Amino acid sequence: MALTPGEPQLDALMTFLAAARLGRYTAAAEVLGVTHSTVSRRIASLEEAMGGRVLVRTAGGWVVTPLGRRAVAVAERIESTLSELSADGDAVQGMVRIAAPDAFTSTFLVPAMTDLQARHPGLAVELIAATQRVRQNRSGVDLE
Secondary structure (H helix, E strand, O other): OOOOOOOOHHHHHHHHHHHHHOOHHHHHHHHHOOOOOHHHHHHHHHHHHHHOOOOEOOEEEEEEHHHHHHHHHOOOOOHHHHHHHOOOOOOOEEEEEEEEEEHHHHHEEEEEEHHHHHHOEEEEEEEEEEEOOOOOOOOOEEEO
């Protein structure tokens, strides 16, 4: 199946999803095992294919635009569909990002998430330990 010139590439879409969730190109690059410039090129490619910006830079990192929200919805459906191909469809798996104050993270979250990951090896947990004001539209965090 050949792609048409304006059709987004799967790697660009999934790279965008990682950057949208994490809010930083460098964090997305680390998770994906690519360079920061590769993340930048793939997102630029996606924006060209979609005809507009999918992320905008703010002081707190990259934030998803309205066009980007459409792309996130599609990318999440693709991600979910691809996960159905795994051998154990009932396993708890995927990435969960949790932001919490330092003391709570070290005292409660780290031990709890260590136990949870031991029971569910397919689960990846990213803990963001920082005491900061809750933002209504924080991108890249599943639980705060």
